[in-house]
Amino acid sequence: MPPRLLEVDNLNAYYGKSHILRGVTFHVDEGEIVGLLGRNGVGRSTTIKAIMGNVPPRGSIRLRGEEIAGLPPYQTARKGLGYVPETRDIFPGLTVKQNLQLGEKPGEVGGRWTMEDMFGMFPQLKDRADTRAGFLSGGEQQMLTICRTLMGDPSLVMIDEPTEGLSPMMVEHVARLLDEIAKRGVAILLVEQKLTIALKISHRLYVMGHGKIVFEGTPAELSSADAIRKEWLEV
Amino acid sequence: MLQLITFSALNGVLYGMLLFMMASGLTLIFSMMGVLNFAHASFYMLGAYFGFEISRRIGFWPGLVLAPLLVGAVGALVERYGLRRVHRLGHVSELLFTFGLAFVIEEMVQMVWGKLPVDYRGPPSLDFVAFRLFDTTYPAYRMFMLSVAVAMFVVLLALLTRTRVGLIIQAALTHPDMVAMLGHNVPRIFMLVFGAGAALAGLAGVIAGPALVTQPAMATLLGPILFVVIVVGGLGSLTGAFVASLLIGLLQTFAVAMNFSLAEVFGPTAPPFLDDLWRVTIAQLAPVMPYILLVLVLIVRPTGLMGTRES
Ligand SMILES: Nc1ncnc2c1ncn2[C@@H]1O[C@H](COP(=O)(O)OP(=O)(O)OP(=O)(O)O)[C@@H](O)[C@H]1O
Ligand SMILES: [Mg+2]
Numbered sequence: 001m002p003p004r005l006l007e008v009d010n011l012n013a014y015y016g017k018s019h020i021l022r023g024v025t026f027h028v029d030e031g032e033i034v035g036l037l038g039r040n041g042v043g044r045s046t047t048i049k050a051i052m053g054n055v056p057p058r059g060s061i062r063l064r065g066e067e068i069a070g071l072p073p074y075q076t077a078r079k080g081l082g083y084v085p086e087t088r089d090i091f092p093g094l095t096v097k098q099n100l101q102l103g104e105k106p107g108e109v110g111g112r113w114t115m116e117d118m119f120g121m122f123p124q125l126k127d128r129a130d131t132r133a134g135f136l137s138g139g140e141q142q143m144l145t146i147c148r149t150l151m152g153d154p155s156l157v158m159i160d161e162p163t164e165g166l167s168p169m170m171v172e173h174v175a176r177l178l179d180e181i182a183k184r185g186v187a188i189l190l191v192e193q194k195l196t197i198a199l200k201i202s203h204r205l206y207v208m209g210h211g212k213i214v215f216e217g218t219p220a221e222l223s224s225a226d227a228i229r230k231e232w233l234e235v
Numbered sequence: 236m237l238q239l240i241t242f243s244a245l246n247g248v249l250y251g252m253l254l255f256m257m258a259s260g261l262t263l264i265f266s267m268m269g270v271l272n273f274a275h276a277s278f279y280m281l282g283a284y285f286g287f288e289i290s291r292r293i294g295f296w297p298g299l300v301l302a303p304l305l306v307g308a309v310g311a312l313v314e315r316y317g318l319r320r321v322h323r324l325g326h327v328s329e330l331l332f333t334f335g336l337a338f339v340i341e342e343m344v345q346m347v348w349g350k351l352p353v354d355y356r357g358p359p360s361l362d363f364v365a366f367r368l369f370d371t372t373y374p375a376y377r378m379f380m381l382s383v384a385v386a387m388f389v390v391l392l393a394l395l396t397r398t399r400v401g402l403i404i405q406a407a408l409t410h411p412d413m414v415a416m417l418g419h420n421v422p423r424i425f426m427l428v429f430g431a432g433a434a435l436a437g438l439a440g441v442i443a444g445p446a447l448v449t450q451p452a453m454a455t456l457l458g459p460i461l462f463v464v465i466v467v468g469g470l471g472s473l474t475g476a477f478v479a480s481l482l483i484g485l486l487q488t489f490a491v492a493m494n495f496s497l498a499e500v501f502g503p504t505a506p507p508f509l510d511d512l513w514r515v516t517i518a519q520l521a522p523v524m525p526y527i528l529l530v531l532v533l534i535v536r537p538t539g540l541m542g543t544r545e546s
Contacts, residue, residue: 052416077418089413091406098402105418152418 003065005030005187006051006081006156011059011069013043013050020046022211023059028156033178033188035198035219037233038208044191045086047208048158052076052083063156078105082154086161086191088145092134096125099133099144103151111153112184118147121177139170146177150186157181158189163197175201195233199223207232238368243492244485249377251484252384256439257457258464258476259391260432266408266471268425269326270318273333276458277340278433282306282440283449284344287355295358295445303438310433314426337454345451357445380442387438388477395473404428408471463525467532469542478540483525490521 006028013021020043028034036044050057053073061069063079077083091099100115119126122143128136133144142162149157159178163171171194178201182188192198198205199219207215207222209232215225222228261275285305289298313336321332357376365375395401407414407424415421440453447453464483468475493516520527532539 054412054416072422073412073415074418074420077416083416085413085416089410091410091413093405093409094402101399102402102406102414102419103417106420148417 003062004028005032005064006189007060007062008047008051009060009062011047011050011057011061013046013055013057015046015055020211021050024208024211024213026206026213026216028187028189030155031182031185031187032204033182033190033202035202035205036189036191036208037195037198037205039233039235040193042208043211044208045160048083048160048189048191051158052081077152077154080153080155082149082152082157084145084149084157084159084162086164088141090133090136090141090144090148092132094133095130096133096136096144097129099148100151103148105152111151112186113147113150113153115151118150121180122147139166139173142166142170142174143177146174146181150181154186156187156189158191160191161193162190163192163194171197195229238371239492241368242371242373243488245373245377245381247485247488248481249381249384249484250488251481252381252388253439253443254460254464254484255477255480256384256387257436257461258468258480259473260428260435261461262465262468262471262473262476263404263408263428264432265465267404267411267428268318268322270329270333271462272429272432273330273458274313274336274340275333275432275436276454276461277337278306278310278436279440279443279457280344280451280454281309281340282437283355283444283453284348284353284440285437286441286444287348287353287449290355290358295356299438299441302441303434306437306440307430307434310437311426311430313433314429318429319422319425337458341451341454348451350451352448352450355444355449376446380446383438383442387435391435400424400427460525463529465539467525467529467539469539472539472541475539475541483528486524486528487521490517490524493517 004027008024008026011021011024012019024043024047026034026036036047038044046055049055051061053068053071053076057069059069060067063081066079068076068079068081071079091102094102097115100118104111119129122140124140125143125147128140133141136144146157146159146162162174162178166174175197178188178190190198190202199222202219204216204218205222206213207228214232215222215228217225257275257279261272264270264272264275282302285302286295286298289301317332317336318329321328357379361374361376361379363375364372365378366373395405403414403419403424407419407421411421414424460483464479465476467483468477468479536542
């Protein structure tokens with residue numbers, strides 16, 4: 001059996017003295033959309049940051065069998081991990097096009113995604129290619145961050161709350177994009193607050209509680225697990 | 236009067252552009268790494284001394300090229316093996332480190348070249364009069380300094396706005412973490428910017444050395460003015476640093492040229508309590524002008540002219 005795309009094993013992380021992740025274990029397979037759910041402050045963003053190496057991780061993180069825990073973020077990215085932060089972090093002073101260009105990794109050409117693909121999926125971005133990204137609307141900025149990360153041709157994109165603060169129409173748009181990305185063979189780890197979206201597009205789901213994984217299953221299994229939803233998701 | 240204005244304007248722009256050659260590096264380093272580099276003016280001094288040493292061995296022109304490169308290499312090494320390690324210990328340690336470095340450089344310069352000014356001269360080929368206005372002349376060397384400074388400015392601008400590295404630097408000014416997570420080697424970019432900033436300051440030293448005085452105190456004399464420039468311009472703003480550099484350059488040069496007192500302008504009848512102030516000439520006030528400007532700007536716009544950040 002080939003090694004899994006991403007395998008996280010007993011991951012621990014700290015902010016100073018506070019112990020945030022207490023042994024997180026999960027995996028993502030090639031081309032899969034995996035949802036990571038949980039209440040606010042439970043440590044979902046920290047999990048992604050620890051995988052990227054932006055927060056120092058303890059434990060094992062393997063990408064196609066290779067141990068990557070503790071690599072500096074730029075190397076994790078070059079190994080094929082893409083990150084779309086919940087803060088979006090577009091480069092406001094640069095144009096849309098320049099933002100996309102910076103998504104390309106140094107010395108790599110001929111990735112799966114071209115700028116034309118991005119503009120094809122989001123004509124709005126094409127119209128505003130030479131606009132400074134700081135002037136885009138929240139939804140447009142969200143599309144730009146996702147596209148910017150895709151330009152780096154990742155094998156796995158970790159997306160943190162992409163639909164937060166977006167209009168229902170925009171949410172639909174983003175959901176369709178994620179589907180499209182997965183169809184092209186890019187796996188997605190999706191941190192999502194909106195249960196409906198997560199249930200709709202994920203192939204598998206994890207629920208986090210108290211810095212650990214407390215549930216793993218398919219959308220159908222989570223829908224019928226009333227007790228889990230009550231204890232770990234509903235407020 | 237016309238010649239006074241012409242020459243002061245030229246000198247002011249020249250002084251301003253020199254300030255910007257140093258302030259640009261200082262402010263880029265500050266916004267990227269969050270470090271106020273107290274040793275930045277020391278790189279300027281090193282440039283002047285390296286230029287002096289090379290010029291007396293093989294000539295001024297090789298020095299013009301080699302000295303900034305050497306200073307840049309020193310800067311890159313300082314970042315790679317000094318600052319990067321100290322970084323983990325926090326901002327206070329970084330400040331102390333650059334502070335200490337400034338002293339170390341000054342002591343070393345004194346050990347090698349002595350405490351007295353050295354005789355650093357421009358090339359004989361530039362030893363002529365560029366132009367004459369009425370009875371005052373303007374030396375060719377100053378025109379040369381001005382052209383180098385302007386050329387540097389154009390190159391810097393083109394690098395930052397037209398090249399990929401420039402775009403990465405611009406992005407890293409506001410979002411260094413995000414830039415790294417797109418796969419760019421941000422620590423190496425930091426080293427590059429620190430080295431390039433040092434090289435720019437070094438170049439300013441090489442060309443200013445022969446026109447001003449090359450001495451061990453030149454870093455200490457310049458340092459405070461540089462900080463005034465980047466604070467007045469707004470910490471982290473390159474445009475702000477440019478405007479503030481020119482402003483302070485012009486302000487000081489014009490002030491020096493105005494060798495008259497308020498009494499001569501407004502008449503001898505001063506309000507009694509201002510009697511002493513009335514007799515001070517503007518030229519005497521020139522050295523404090525930047526600080527007066529600093530206080531005024533901070534009162535009116537605490538973030539500096541173009542700054543956005545609060546602290
Ligand atoms: N930089 C930080 N320093 C200290 N504590 C932090 C830091 N970032 C997050 N925390 C704390 O760590 C815990 C987990 O944060 P995290 O951002 O991972 O939560 P989350 O599950 O993504 O939730 P949400 O995004 O809804 O806030 C929270 O209690 C948060 O207060
Ligand atoms: Mg979060």
